[in-house]
Amino acid sequence: MSRDWQPAAGSGDPAGPYWAAAAQRRLEIQRCSGCAAWIHFPEDACPRCGCADLRFEAVSGRGVIDTYTVIHRAFAPEAAGEVPYAAGFIELEEQAGLRVFADVVGADPGAIRIGMPVEVTFTERHQWGLVPSFRPRTGWADLDSKCDEVMG
Numbered sequence: 615m616s617r618d619w620q621p622a623a624g625s626g627d628p629a630g631p632y633w634a635a636a637a638q639r640r641l642e643i644q645r646c647s648g649c650a651a652w653i654h655f656p657e658d659a660c661p662r663c664g665c666a667d668l669r670f671e672a673v674s675g676r677g678v679i680d681t682y683t684v685i686h687r688a689f690a691p692e693a694a695g696e697v698p699y700a701a702g703f704i705e706l707e708e709q710a711g712l713r714v715f716a717d718v719v720g721a722d723p724g725a726i727r728i729g730m731p732v733e734v735t736f737t738e739r740h741q742w743g744l745v746p747s748f749r750p751r752t753g754w755a756d757l758d759s760k761c762d763e764v765m766g
């Protein structure tokens with residue numbers, strides 16, 4: 615399995631540990647040792663305080679859809695069977711404005727909404743290996759149908 619597009623951990627790319635954790639089904643986000651801010655996309659130094667002592671820590675994997683788009687034309691031939699699919703920015707609950715870009719799985723693209731509660735899962739992608747994806751949190755569909763009942 616080729617992972618040419620993913621920087622290897624320790625290659626000097628600040629995103630290396632993010633992908634290395636994903637390959638082991640963990641969502642880890644860079645965090646500043648100086649001011650405790652979560653940082654994503656990964657940086658060489660903290661954008662808030664300038665501290666260069668940055669580490670990766672596990673996060674809850676829970677968040678909400680901040681914005682998204684639906685892709686109807688595959689950008690690679692091997693993804694032709696996957697369209698349409700949704701991808702977008704997920705705001706993680708750890709910090710306001712902490713957003714991860716990922717695809718949204720486990721929901722019809724037409725049912726996805728901004729503000730929808732989601733949780734991380736990991737999806738095997740052709741030539742990419744395991745990548746973080748997000749799916750609606752359990753209970754979302756139930757909530758939706760209850761609203762329908764109330765609204766008549």
Ligand SMILES: [Zn+2]
Nearest residue numbers: 646649660663
């Ligand atoms: Zn900082």
